[in-house]
Amino acid sequence: MASTAQIEVRDGNIVAAVQDFLGKLLADQEIAGIFTPRQLEAKGTVMPALITSADKLATADPLAPSFPLNSARQVAQLTRGDLDGGLVAVMRPCEIRAFVELIKLNQGSLHNLVLVGVDCYGAYDNQGYRRVMENNGDSLGLEGSNSFIKKAAAGEIGAGNGVPGLARACLACEHPVSPVADLTIGLMGADLGSQIFIEASTPKGEGLLSRLELKDAAPGDARDKAIEALVAKRKAYRDAMFEETAEATATPEKLADYLAGCINCYNCRVACPVCYCRECVFVTDVFSHEPWQYMGWARKKGALRMPTDTMLYHLTRLAHMSTACIGCGQCSNACPNDIPVMELFRLGAHRTQEAFEYEAGRSPEEAPPLSVFQEKEFSEVTGGLD
Amino acid sequence: MSEFEPTIVAFVCNWCTYTAADLAGTARMVQSPNVRLIRMMCTGMVDPKYVIKALLSGADAVLVSGCHPGDCHYINGNYKARRRIKLLTEILTGFGFDERRLKLTWVGASEGNEFAETVNKMVEDIKELGPGEATAIEVM
Incomplete structure (x- = not known):
């Protein structure tokens, strides 16, 4: 049932393409706000924000390799009752999965909410992110996110030479794509020089996607293959980690x-x-x-x-x-x-x-x-x- | 050296197993004196942390015992207890606790003999098994 559209990537700026998509979502009559990570000026910190004004989307950055907080509890807080308008929450797969657990405990709700999942290559832990920033003259910003995603897609993010690797939790994560999201910002298997995918996997997502009138895309099996390969790698890492921890x-x-x-x-x-x-x-x-x-x-x-x-x-x-x-x-x-x-x-x-x-x-x-x-x-x- | 005498903490439900224990006592059945009974209103209110706390604080084993399935005074507390014991067994055995140190049994109010047997069998098993894995460590 899943239908897929695409957003054009200009000048290799993937974050701008994502922002372009978020802008289209915010312009939709049923959407009043967008919950998304964004870059703060202060020390290159990345924190989520609830954004209601289109001009504030210029710092939105769901692709940043920084993960200081699992936002499930924040989204739960936003969906506990009447929100006065539709909400789009842009989250990592693990954040969506945590939110799903909170829904079951009646601490959050899907009502009036569109879950937008982002293909996740992982992130640095807090210490690692600080070190990466130091290497980059204390700022990564939107440009840092672009280069991170390109390197990650090419399989070039690894530890060594004073550069920290991704958080172990991410290296061991077998869920780089959310199974529950209404819409998914698809990076895996896309030709990031020219496009990213927007995938709808629920009726709610389909409805919204069709109103946005984006260009259709056919990801073929490149996307499935890319995801499969990443999951296999992560499962192997995870199993080795389990073995080591069980022994310890x-x-x-x-x-x-x-x-x-x-x-x-x-x-x-x-x-x-x-x-x-x-x-x-x-x-x-x-x-x-x-x-x-x-x-x-x-x-x-x-x-x-x-x-x-x-x-x-x-x-x-x-x-x-x-x-x-x-x-x-x-x-x-x-x-x-x-x-x-x-x-x-x-x-x-x-x-x-x-x-x-x-x-x-x-x-x-x-x-x-x-x-x-x-x-x-x-x-x-x-x-x-x- | 005297024989190892295990300490077993037993969380028993008021309506079934506690009554059975009472019956075993009044009927003067022979029972090992190693069990410390804790009377709960229902096995469904045995919080996992009670069990963990007991095992970390010197108990060599924990027995949880309540009404037979279908007989729960509160309709389904014992079914909930069964899932919690399953959960605890998974967690504790993973960290090296022997699975025989946590036991769930169904003993009805009239089954005094069954209670005495359960206790005697468990004490025998734990004597064979030796002191609890966590009883010697200085960490709680």
Whole structure:
């Protein structure tokens, strides 16, 4: 059913072609605002903005290789109730997948919303992006995004010679294209010197696309092949990462070593788009223990690591969010002590999602595994008895 | 050296397994004294973090036990518990906890003998298995 149109790329300026497309969307009578990452003057920071005026689109940049925040929670906030007009949200595939999980928890909605996915070659982590900027005289800007996309499409983004590689979460991400988006800004398999694709994959997307009256395109199988090749590469990276992490956390002692640097700042939870509790139990009085309790625990084993409840926190977090984890890697981005938490949470998520034959972010119709049950299932946990 | 005596924390539901435990006691059935019973209104309210906390704080194993499927006082709490135990098993075994350290059973209110048997069998299993993997580490 998917129909594809194209936007012309002039003078090798891919970002301008995307902005051109966003301008056409904003001009549509049903669209009141566009939520998109944009370049800020300050220190080359890239942050999302809700844009309602066409002249403000000149700094919009969904292609920037910077990913300081998973915007799912922001879009959830914008779609919780009446928005006074249609909204277009331009998001990375992992942001859309996180948003899909929030929809299932009634924390966001598709009502009045057009999801525009962007083909994602990945991004640098915060530290890596800063280093890349330093190499570029403290600015990357729109031109930096253009050259990043061209290099990434040619498979030339890699670590080495003082240049950082992409975030590990991105290298291990097997979802470079969103399965749920209404419209997709297609870069993969396109001849970026002359065009980018706009793909509609839902009736809502089709309707909007037809009103824009863009030129039709036939991506052929070049696009599918490009995506397939990238996914294969990333899956291989992911599986190697899982193996390495499983080995490093194979026993509770090893897991304790793995988490040794954790200071219970809970940044990984704050940055996590799918850690859904309004108030986290770990910041409540439940974990404000009495002094004599610490002494008791210490006496039992001769010593007690402080701060306490670190392992309990990480295991409980896995119990809460692992079935919804979409692997965006913001947890690792937010960790002040560089604990590879993304690797840990992704591994845990891979195990639990497989156990429930569930894939986070795949479809808004799929119920979260812990919100439903069958009369007869998982008899192995009760010793074979139903 | 004295034989290893495991500590087992058991979260039991008020309506079925707690009553069964009571029956086993009043009927003077022989049971291993290694179990610390925690009476819950329903297995459906056993939060995963209770189980994790127990295993990290010195318990060698955790038993969760409630009404048979279809008998839940709150209609479906035990089905929810089953999914949570499945989830916990996946998480904990991945980090080296033996799967026998977390057990879910259905024991009805009249099954005092079944409760005593479950407890005795579990204590025997855990004695064989040895102390919990996390009981020696200084991290909670």
